[in-house]
Amino acid sequence: MRSQQLPACPVSISSILLLDLTSSLSSHFWAWASRNLNAVSTRNGHHHLLLIISATSIQAGEWRKKTRRRHPADSREREREREREQSKMGSYAYKYCMCFTRKFRSPDAQPPPDVRAAHLSYCGPSSSDPQGAHGHGLRCFLSQVQAESPADVDRILAILAPISASHGIARLVNRSPAPAPPTLDDFFGFLFSPDLNPPITNQVHQDMSAPFSHYFIFTGHNSYLTGNQLNSDSSDIPIIKSLERGVRVIELDMWPNSSKNNVDILHGGTLTAPVEMIRCLKSIKEYAFCASNYPLVITLEDHLTADLQAKVAEMLTETFGDLLFIPSSDPMKEFPSPEALMKRIIISTKPPQEYKEFLKAKDNQNGSGNIADLPDQGSLRRIDSNADESDGKDELDEQDEEDSDEDDPKFQQDTACEYRKLITIQAGKPKGHLRDALKVDPDKVRRLSLSETQLAKATVSHGAEVIRFTQKNILRVYPKGTRVNSSNYDPVNAWIHGAQMVAFNMQGHDKALRLMQGFFRANGGCGYVKKPDFLLTTGPNGEVFDPKASLPVKTTLKVKVYMGDGWRMDFSKTHFDAFSPPDFYTRVGIAGVRADSVMKKTRVLEDQWVPVWDEEFTFPLKVPELALLRIEVQEYDMSEKHDFGGQTVLPVWELKQGIRAVPLHDRKGVRYKSVRLLMRFDFV
Numbered sequence: 001m002r003s004q005q006l007p008a009c010p011v012s013i014s015s016i017l018l019l020d021l022t023s024s025l026s027s028h029f030w031a032w033a034s035r036n037l038n039a040v041s042t043r044n045g046h047h048h049l050l051l052i053i054s055a056t057s058i059q060a061g062e063w064r065k066k067t068r069r070r071h072p073a074d075s076r077e078r079e080r081e082r083e084r085e086q087s088k089m090g091s092y093a094y095k096y097c098m099c100f101t102r103k104f105r106s107p108d109a110q111p112p113p114d115v116r117a118a119h120l121s122y123c124g125p126s127s128s129d130p131q132g133a134h135g136h137g138l139r140c141f142l143s144q145v146q147a148e149s150p151a152d153v154d155r156i157l158a159i160l161a162p163i164s165a166s167h168g169i170a171r172l173v174n175r176s177p178a179p180a181p182p183t184l185d186d187f188f189g190f191l192f193s194p195d196l197n198p199p200i201t202n203q204v205h206q207d208m209s210a211p212f213s214h215y216f217i218f219t220g221h222n223s224y225l226t227g228n229q230l231n232s233d234s235s236d237i238p239i240i241k242s243l244e245r246g247v248r249v250i251e252l253d254m255w256p257n258s259s260k261n262n263v264d265i266l267h268g269g270t271l272t273a274p275v276e277m278i279r280c281l282k283s284i285k286e287y288a289f290c291a292s293n294y295p296l297v298i299t300l301e302d303h304l305t306a307d308l309q310a311k312v313a314e315m316l317t318e319t320f321g322d323l324l325f326i327p328s329s330d331p332m333k334e335f336p337s338p339e340a341l342m343k344r345i346i347i348s349t350k351p352p353q354e355y356k357e358f359l360k361a362k363d364n365q366n367g368s369g370n371i372a373d374l375p376d377q378g379s380l381r382r383i384d385s386n387a388d389e390s391d392g393k394d395e396l397d398e399q400d401e402e403d404s405d406e407d408d409p410k411f412q413q414d415t416a417c418e419y420r421k422l423i424t425i426q427a428g429k430p431k432g433h434l435r436d437a438l439k440v441d442p443d444k445v446r447r448l449s450l451s452e453t454q455l456a457k458a459t460v461s462h463g464a465e466v467i468r469f470t471q472k473n474i475l476r477v478y479p480k481g482t483r484v485n486s487s488n489y490d491p492v493n494a495w496i497h498g499a500q501m502v503a504f505n506m507q508g509h510d511k512a513l514r515l516m517q518g519f520f521r522a523n524g525g526c527g528y529v530k531k532p533d534f535l536l537t538t539g540p541n542g543e544v545f546d547p548k549a550s551l552p553v554k555t556t557l558k559v560k561v562y563m564g565d566g567w568r569m570d571f572s573k574t575h576f577d578a579f580s581p582p583d584f585y586t587r588v589g590i591a592g593v594r595a596d597s598v599m600k601k602t603r604v605l606e607d608q609w610v611p612v613w614d615e616e617f618t619f620p621l622k623v624p625e626l627a628l629l630r631i632e633v634q635e636y637d638m639s640e641k642h643d644f645g646g647q648t649v650l651p652v653w654e655l656k657q658g659i660r661a662v663p664l665h666d667r668k669g670v671r672y673k674s675v676r677l678l679m680r681f682d683f684v
C-alpha cells in the first residue's frame with residue numbers, strides 16, 4: 001500500500017456512518033487507514049471505519065478533486081512499480097482488446113549449458129582445485145579457455161580483487177584460508193559483464209613508432225557540417241562530437257568571410273551557413289585530446305587569398321601554441337610516428353606555391369594517358385562527378401578538394417611563408433598521368449586526395465601503384481559529391497589498397513559509418529590502427545599485395561551466440577511489441593573483402609526478454625586482418641519492419657578468445673546501459 005501519498009482529509013464532517021468491516025479487511029488496510037484517514041475507531045476490539053459524507057464542505061470537495069487529480073499519476077507510478085517488480089520476478093502482463101490480460105513468464109538470465117560446464121570443470125567438485133582456493137579455478141579458466149596471457153590473468157584477477165568486496169565475485173579471487181568455491185552465479189556474473197569480460201582490449205597495444213603512413217587513421221570529412229552537404233549549418237559542435245569519439249583527422253574548408261577580412265568555415269558553393277574559423281580552432285584545442293593522446297591532424301581545404309593565409313598562420317600559432325607541431329625540414333623524406341607527436345596538432349594542406357607548378361602541369365597535359373583522361377576530359381574532380389551519375393551536382397565536387405586556384409586570381413601572389421612553414425603533411429594535387437600522381441618520390445613524402453569514385457577507377461587500372469604509393473605516402477579518400485545527404489561509402493576497397501585517411505561524414509549514421517566506428521575500436525580506440533604487414537612489404541622484385549589474387553583461407557572464426565539480456569532494463573515494456581514481450585533474433589556476420597563478407601542469423605525466439613539462442617556460426621576468412629565482425633539484434637514483427645535491438649562491430653583481429661560479454665550500441669554507436677550478448681569466439 002502506497003497510500004501515504006494521499007493528502008489527509010480535512011475534518012469537516014456533517015454526518016457519520018459506522019461500519020464494522022473487521023472481518024473482511026486485512027490488517028494492512030487498517031494500519032493504512034489509521035495512518036491516513038483519521039477516521040478509524042476501535043470499539044470492543046473491533047475496527048470501525050467512519051465513512052465520511054460531506055454535504056456542504058467545500059474543503060472536503062476540494063479534497064476529493066485533489067485526490068482524483070493525483071490519482072492517475074499515482075496509479076501510473078504504481079503500475080510502473082508493479083511492472084518493475086513483476087519483471088524482476090520474470091512475469092510480464094500485457095493488456096489487449098482493452099480488457100483482457102495475457103501473462104508471460106520470462107525467467108531471469110540463466111547461465112547457458114557451456115557456462116555451466118565450464119563452471120563445473122574449473123570450479124566444481126571434480127576440478128583439480130575443488131575449493132577454488134586462491135582463485136586457481138578462475139586462473140586456469142582464464143588461461144585455458146579465455147587464452148589470456150599470464151600477465152593478463154594477473155591483471156584481471158587484480159581488477160576483480162577490489163570489486164570483490166561488493167560483489168559475490170569475492171569468492172573467485174579470495175585469498176582467505178578456506179574460501180567457499182565460486183558459485184555458478186558469481187562465475188556467470190563475471191562472464192556476462194562487458195566491463196569485466198570485454199570482447200576486445202581497451203588498451204593501445206600496437207607499435208606506435210612507425211611512420212604515419214603505416215597506420216589507418218580515423219578521418220572525418222567536412223567535419224564542421226551539422227547535417228547534409230547542401231544547406232545544413234556549420235558549427236564547432238560536430239567537430240567536438242568527432243573528437244569525443246576519437247576521430248584524429250578533422251577537415252576544415254576555409255573561405256573568406258563576406259567582408260573579406262576574416263576566415264569562415266563552410267562548404268563553399270552551397271547554402272551551408274558559415275562558422276568563424278577561430279571558434280572551430282578554439283574548440284579543437286579544448287577537445288583535441290579528450291579521447292586519444294595521439295596526434296590530431298587538421299586537413300585544411302584552402303580557398304583563401306595570401307593575406308588571409310597569413311591570418312590563418314597567426315590564428316593557428318596563437319590558438320594552439322606549443323601544441324602545434326612545426327616541421328623542421330621541408331619537404332619531409334619520411335613522416336614522423338604517432339608516438340613522436342603525442343599530444344601535438346598537425347596541419348595538412350596544399351603548400352601555396354604549388355600554383356605555378358599547377359599551371360605548368362596544366363599546360364603540359366595533352367593526349368591520352370593523362371589522369372584527367374581516365375574516363376573523361378577535364379579536371380580530376382570532373383572525372384568523378386561525370387562518371388558517377390552526378391545528376392547535375394558537378395559543382396559540388398569542385399568544392400570537394402583542397403584546390404580552388406583556378407578561381408582565385410590572387411593566388412599568384414607570393415603567399416605568406418609563415419603559413420607554409422606550418423604544414424607537416426603536404427597535400428599534392430594529382431596532375432598528369434595517374435602513374436605520375438602515384439609516383440613515389442624518394443626525397444619527399446606527401447598526401448594525395450582521391451574521391452571514392454576516382455579510387456575505384458584507380459584501383460582497377462593501377463592497384464599495385466596505389467598500394468606502393470601508400471607504403472610511404474598518405475592517400476586520403478573522400479565521399480563523392482553526390483552524397484549530399486552525408487551518407488558514406490564502403491571503406492574496404494580503400495583499406496585493402498592501404499589508404500590511411502578514409503574520410504567519412506561522421507554525421508551520416510549509416511551502415512558504413514558503423515563499420516568505420518567498429519574498425520577504430522581496435523588498438524584501444526586511439527584513432528590509429530597499424531596497417532597489416534602484407535600492405536607494407538615489398539617482394540624482391542618490387543611486388544606488392546594483390547587484392548585481386550585468389551587467396552587461401554587463413555583462419556576460421558567460430559562465433560557462438562549464447563544469449564542476450566538488458567532490454568528489460570533499457571526499454572519500456574511495450575517498446576518492441578505492444579501486447580507481448582519481444583521476439584529477438586541476432587544477425588552475425590563479416591564485413592571485409594568480398595570473399596569473406598557474409599551475414600547469418602539465429603532463429604527468432606518468441607516472447608522472451610532474455611533470449612537464449614545457443615547457436616554457433618563458422619566464418620572462413622581469407623583476409624582476417626581487415627575483417628569486421630558485425631553483430632545486430634532485431635526484433636521480429638510479422639506485419640511490419642522489424643524493430644532494431646542493438647548493434648556492434650568488432651575488429652576480428654582483436655577478438656579475445658573464449659566466452660565474452662559483448663555490449664551493444666544504438667544505431668549512432670552510443671552504448672546501451674545494459675543491453676549485451678554473451679558470445680564465444682574461437683579461431684580454428
Ligand SMILES: [Ca+2]
Nearest residue numbers: 576577637643
Ligand atoms: Ca515489434
Ligand SMILES: [Ca+2]
Nearest residue numbers: 577580581582
Ligand atoms: Ca512478441
Ligand SMILES: [Ca+2]
Nearest residue numbers: 577583636637
Ligand atoms: Ca514482435
